[in-house]
Amino acid sequence: MVGCCAAALLAGAAGTANAADNLPPKQPLVKDLQTGGKACATGDDTVYVSQPPRLTAVLFDPEEDNQPSEFSPVQGEFEAWWTDAAGAEQRRTYTTITLGSGSPQYWTMPSDIPANTSISWHVRANDGKATSPWSDAGDGSVCSFVYDDVNPEPAxxxxxxxxxxxxxxxxxxxxxxxxxxxxxxxxxxxxxxxxxxxxxxxxxxxxxxxxxxxxxxxxxxxxxxxxxxxxxxxxxxxxxxxxxxxxxQSGRAPVARWKLDDPAGSRSAAAETGVAARAGTGATFGGPAPTGTGATATVALDGTGHGFLTPDAPATDLRKSFAVSAWVRPAETGRTMTVASQDAAGTPGFTLGLRAGDSGPAWSFAIGGTRITGGAPETGEWAHVLGLYDAETGKARLYVNGHEAGTAADATPAEVSGAFQIGRARGADGYRDRWHGDVGDVRVHDRVVVPGEVTELAQRTPKRLGHWSLDDATDGVSPEGTGGAPLRIGGGATVYRGSGGSCLPELDPDCPPAPEPLVGEGHLSLDGETGYAATDGPVVDTGDSFTLGVIARLADSEPAHPMTVLSQAGEHTDAFKVRYQPADHTWQLVMPVRDEAGAPEKVVSQVESADGGEGQGHRLAVVYDDASDTIKLYVDGSAGAEAATGFPNGWHSAGALQVGRGTAGDGWGEYLHGDVDEVQAYAGALSGPQIAQLGWGAGIDP
The missing domain is CATH 2.60.40.10 (Immunoglobulins)
Incomplete structure (x- = not known):
């Protein structure tokens, strides 16, 4: 009993000591104060608010006053003041509810505070026994704000x-x-x-x-x-x-343009705008133009000191925005070559062309000590290249075949400009880096050529190569729609034309039911053993962009082996083939890793789709874009993965287009058991909307 009383007395004594030893709350710090959500400030940094603000302060009581588990109560005492229109000082005060130490305390200012008047405020903490110094005492600072109740005038x-x-x-x-x-x-x-x-x-x-x-x-x-x-x-x-x-308005025309379609034997290039360009003896006019463009001819430069053209005058001011572009086809890619440049005090003010390097050739645009490279030049392949300098942003850019290549970079052009050059660049000891290959339609703009225009300049309109509707066949031949090369029908393949309207099964019970053709009046039926159709030679050039479309319907819901719908051979194996793989229920685009007999095959694009002998089949399309060197498969308008790899440089398929079979080992195999219709082929890569039109009975008019 005595021990219990003693403990109670000690406890009471301890409480008295804690009360006697109470420390005042900490002075509020300016960093813990806000006016309407903005940091406390005054003077030139006074806060402006659009409505009476909520003042906020985080207040603390010293930890020494309490045990860690105890509640440490604290209140906020706010005070605000200002000078009214009569010059009298006005003050308002507010005391918050009691909250724990470290909690934000608030005072929402009353709505009758004056507008457009500098109002100051400070705050202190009160723990019920003592108060802290005001927040502006000592090294602290008053907080100020102005309540603005008027919207600004319109811009x-x-x-x-x-x-x-x-x-x-x-x-x-x-x-x-x-x-x-x-x-x-x-x-x-x-x-x-x-x-x-x-x-x-x-x-x-x-x-x-x-x-x-x-x-x-x-x-x-x-x-x-x-x-x-x-x-x-x-x-x-x-x-x-x-x-x-x-x-x-529309973008203004180039300040200089040479179509380079002058007659063979010409010794100068006429200028669409600007000054005619004299030609060196190594320039030969009358060369072929890239298909699908507005160009009708080009000039070939032989890569020697005589292979050039120049107007002997500047084409544009390099210190201002400009763009230079051309269609080009290199005859080699193992050395640095210039498509276009402009002289500047013994050096080129810019160069646009091809740059050789340890990692392979790349297209290049260099100006003011900055060089941008990108893309992959191919010997004998056309490309549209464009270099751009934007004086507003100070950025240089390179575009290849309508797509930006490399990374835009800051550039500072030379201040002095000399003559514009086609096919060479100025060096300290004369001209160098001469172009060997074809050049067409050189344009120089004195403005920014925007991305949509770049795409249009590089556009190559697809050209229809063949459309086989497979509505009929005569003597084993199904004609091409415009009189081109026909498809020759092999054994095990027939053109099916349905009932032909001789009777109607729904009215005549003796009339045998017959399914309708896939599209139009007929389609090609293949027996899966020997049936196929083929052209006499290659239809698409795998060295350039192309599109192939077809409708295919399988006769079996669960085929026993892969079945090829379309293929076209290289020298030793299929350059590509489109097939159905029953093990995965996928349509696949398959390519060999190289043109060698027995070379491993790689699935480069595929779309999952169960099939089975009913319905109107699937609309398949293969699209190869040589500009981006990508190829992919479409099934009913949906694209499989895009393969960022195309055909090896210079691989031009020499084999005939095959319908219903592909190369298998030492001979033909993967025969299709099913129906095929609407085989279409185009030079060039069709767009998404154009691909969606394939297979509906009419060819696409690009």
């Missing part, structure tokens, strides 16, 4: 390059930067949000409150445009958008 917008239609209706143009200046009569606007039709959009800050801002804009397409702008003041208030309308 004004001007552009010297793109005035509104009331001034000039249509203005130049796609690929030419405009500069749009945004301002407001309100002197407290600190930023502007803007949004151009179709992009770009963003927010740009003013250098100081009330200062105007200017943003660049590069039109990517022609037509009516607009930009809408909202001003934002220091309090974050905004107002309705100002809409500025303007009309953009």
């Amino acid at each position: 004004t917008i001007t552009s010297p390059e793109y005035p509104e239609p009331d001034d000039v209706f249509w203005v130049d143009g796609v690929g030419v930067y405009g500069h749009f200046t945004m301002d407001s009569p309100s002197d407290d606007v600190v930023s502007y949000t803007y949004e151009f039709l179709g992009g770009p959009s963003g927010t740009v800050a003013a250098d100081r409150p009330g200062a105007p801002v200017t943003v660049p804009y590069l039109p990517l397409s022609s037509g009516p445009k607009y930009v809408q702008v909202r001003p934002i003041d220091r309090a974050g208030r905004s107002t309705g958008p100002t809409i500025y309308r303007f009309n953009v």
Whole structure:
């Protein structure tokens, strides 16, 4: 009993000691204070708010006052003050509820505080026994804010390059930067949000409150445009958008262009625009042009000191935005060669061409000490190359076959420009890096050529090579729709034409039922043992872009072995084949790893699809894009994985197009048991929408 009382007395004594030893709360730190969610500030950094703000303070009681598990109560005592219009000081105070140490404490300012008046505040902590110093005592700081209850005035917008239609209706143009200046009569606007039709959009800050801002804009397409702008003041208030309308013309024509389609024997190249270019004796006109383009002829340069063309004058100012482009076909790729350049004080101001290296050849655009490389030149293969310098951004870019190659880089062009050159580049001891191969349609623009235009310049329109509707056959031959090479029908293959309308099974019980042809009046039926059809020679050139389309329907729901629908052979094995693989229930595009007898095959693209002898079959397409060196398989409009690998350099398939079989070992195999219809072939890579049209009974008109 005595021990118990003694313990109680000690406990009471300890409590008295804790109360006597209570330490005041800590002084609130400026970093723990906020005005309307913004950091505490004063003077030139005074916070502006759009509504009476909530003041926030995180308050602490010393840890020494409590055991770790004990609740440490603390209140916040806020005080705010300002000078009213009559010059009298006004003060407001507020005490928060009791919360634990380290908790945020809040005071939402009353709605009757004056607008456009600097209001100051501070805070201290109270633990019920003592108070801390005010937050602005000693090394602390008062917090200040201004309640702004007025929206800024709407923005004004001007552009010297793109005035509104009331001034000039249509203005130049796609690929030419405009500069749009945004301002407001309100002197407290600190930023502007803007949004151009179709992009770009963003927010740009003013250098100081009330200062105007200017943003660049590069039109990517022609037509009516607009930009809408909202001003934002220091309090974050905004107002309705100002809409500025303007009309953009199409991109202006090149400042220099040589089609290079001059007659054989010419000693100069006529200029579409600019100055005619004299030709060295190593330049031979009248060469072939890339198919599917507007070019009709090209010039061949022999790679010697005589193989060049020059107008003996600059084509453009390299310090301003410009682009240079051409269709080219190298006769070799083992050395550095120049398609186009412009002289600049004993060195080239820029070069566009082919650069040899340890890792292989690559297309190249060099300007102002910066070089961008990308793409894979191939001997004897056409490519469209374009080098671009954007003076607004200071960036240089390289495009190959309509796609950006390499990585854009900063560049500083030379200030002095000499003569434009085709087929060579200036060196310290004369011209060097001479082009060996064909060149066509050289263009120089004095503006940015935008991505859509780059794609259009490099576009090669697909050309139909054959369309076999397989509606009929005479003497074992099914004709091509435009009178081209026919398909010859082998044993085990017949053209099926259905009932022919001689009777109707639904009305005549003695009429045998007959399925309708896949498309049109007939299709090719293959027995899976010896049935096939083939052309007399190759249909597509595997050394260039191509598209093949076909409809196929299997006769068996579970075939016993893989079955090939289309194939075309190289010298020793199939260059490619499209087949059904029953083990995986997939349509596959298969290619050998090399053109050798017995070379391993690789599935480069596939689409899963069960099949079985009913319905209207599947629409299959193979698309090879030589520009990107990719090939893929489409099934009913859906694409399998794109194989970032194409045919080996220079591999031109020499075999006939086969329908219903492929190479297997030392002979033919993988015969198709089923029906085939609408075989179509194109030079060039069809687009997605064009592929979706294949197999519906009519050829595609690219």
